[in-house]
Every structure is written in structure tokens, then in C-alpha cells.
Amino acid sequence: MIDTRCVDERTGSKAPWVTKLAPKGLTVSRVNRFFILLIAAMLNLGCYAVPENGAVSQKAEQIAEKSASDIKAKGKDETKAVHLRHGVDESAGGLSAYIVTISNATFYLEKEGGGLSSMLDTDGVDWIGFHNVAGSGWKGEYRGFPNAIHKQDGSYFHAMNAGTEPSSSRVTIETPEHVQIVFTSDNGKWQANWDFYPDRCDFTMTKVSPGYHYWVQYEGVPGGLMDESDFWYNSADNQRHPINESFIGDLPSPEWFAFGDANSPRMLYLLHHEDDLQRGAELAPEQSEDKYPDNYVSRPYMTVLGFGRSNKDKFLNTPRRFSLGFVESTGYESLEKTVNHLIAQ
Secondary structure, eight states: OOOHHHHHHHHTOOOHHHHHHSOTTOOHHHHHHHHHHHHHHHHHHHHTTSOSTTHHHHHHHHHHHHHHHHHHHHHHHHHHOOEEEEEEEGGGTSEEEEEEEOSSOEEEEETTTOSEEEEEOTTOOBSSOOOOOTTOGGGTTTOBBOOOBSSSSSOBSSOSOTTOOOEEEEEEEEETTEEEEEEEETTSSOEEEEEEETTEEEEEEEEOOTTOOBOEEEBOOGGGSOSTTEEEEETTEEEEEETTOOEESOOOSSEEEEEEETTOSOEEEEEESSOOHHHHHHHOGGGTTTOOSEEEEEOSSSEEEEETEETTEEOBOSOEEEEEEEESOOSHHHHHHHHHHHHHO
């Protein structure tokens, strides 16, 4: 069927809407002229509506300034945000990893083993230096954090090497201010939370296999390489110690350790939120006078710091929380301030 409205318009007949709109006595051509004059008048008025004294330019500048301010503010927010992506840690041997970026660090959390394989500062320097080459020992396969469960109803929460048993994981929180990843050992006896915030990472052992114990360790390379330019601080005093000096004893509460490099403008800190001396005494009361649950010793190619560790003995058997991150300073006062801030939270 042909649309008769189109035929009317093409033949120039008067369409119904024109009849309704046209005032009495006006022909179609007069209606057309009427609308043309009306539109011209409106355009003419619009030209004279331009504000005087450059008000338009001033307004445009204000909008531009506001946009720039918004972008700058957004940029500041983004530097504080926590970003999660999925990829591989090439330096660790191409292992799959959760890659979490915070304000001043990037963490590579190996997906199968459940431990950190790399921790990069803002200069791209890796303070862990794990890789999975069998037989590399202190030069690679032993490194990581927290390296917590070793031959204690399994071996878990270490970047995957020949001696690590697998775990499953799931992302339970993912917001701009907080990412949480939960790991569960394949035997179901151990569980831990990784919580990433804009300023740090927290590791919390949330489930412990009954009758077994663990430790939490930093085995890495301060400033990217273990050498004589490295040093450490801890909660026992305010003195800087050379990296090859050992610490054998219980750290005073709040228990923390920090590592630095003379060639780096920052330090890596590790904080144990609960004091473990009492727990150590409960585990081995007859040895509490001469057994200490915190050790630090240097190896030729990596640090060996163990919270809840004495020699090769493990002392922790309850849920515990640990924080680690970078302090953009090499002074004791900055460390103390950071630790006190975290403890107060």
C-alpha cells in the first residue's frame, strides 16, 4: 500500500497538520514565510545574547581549571589505590601470579604455592628475588615470603618450588582500597589471607593444622642484591646494624624488623602484630629460658629472618597477622612512626 501522506507532500496538497497550525486567512506559502521569519528572528536574538566583557572565555577558563583540578585529584586518588591483575612472574620462572600494585610497591603472589615470589619498589627493584630453578638454593628457590609451613602437615605458602605443595585460592575482596586473596592448602588443614592496602600488605594465618607449628620468614635480597651495603634495624634498639650481624633472641613488642641498602632511599619493614614470647613459653615451657622465638641470620645470598623461629624449630600455632611494606626513608624515626601507626589501627 502506498503511504498517501507522502503522495500529498510530493503533489503539494495541503497536509492536515498545516491546516491545523495555520491561522485563518493564511495560505500554505504564507505559513512557510511565517515560520522562516520566526526562525530568523530567534537566530538574531541568539547572536545578541552573547555575554559582554569576555564572559564566555572566562567561563571556559573556569571549566578548564575545574577539569584540570579534577584530573589532578583523581590522579592522587589513583596513586593510593590498590590494583589487581593476573599475569606471570617472568623472573620467577614464568609462574602464574596475582600482580597487586599499591602506592609504592608491586607484589607478585604466586598462584599455586601461595607465597610472594617478587616485591618491587617504585624503582623496579625486586627485594625478594625468587626463582624456581631446582638446586639454586639461597640464590633463588629458597627465597620468598612468608615461607611459613615447612614439613608440618605439608609444606605450604611459599612460591612454588620443588618442595612446595599446592594450594587453591580465590579473590574475596576487590575494591580500589582493598584486595583480599584467600589461600587454602590442598589438604584443607591450613588457610591464610592476603590483604593488600594502599600502603602495605598483610599476611594472616587464619587456620592452623591442630598439633602443628609454623614460622613466618623473609628470605630475600635488600635493595635487589645481598651485599655489604645492606643493613637492618629492629625493635630491640635504634641502631643500624650491618647485614651480616645476626640477631638471636625474642624481639621486644611490637616485634618488627627492617632491611635497607645504602644505595636505596627506602627500607622494607616487617611487623608481627602479636608478641610471640608468651606463646613460645607455652609451647616449650621447660626451654623458655634458653629458646628464643625470633632469629635473624645472613646467608651468602639472602636474608633469613624468622618470626617464631629458633634455629630450625617453629613456634607459632595460632592465627597471627604480619604486615610488610616500604618506608620511603632510611631513618629509624620513620620506621618507628610507621609501626606505631599500624599498631594503632
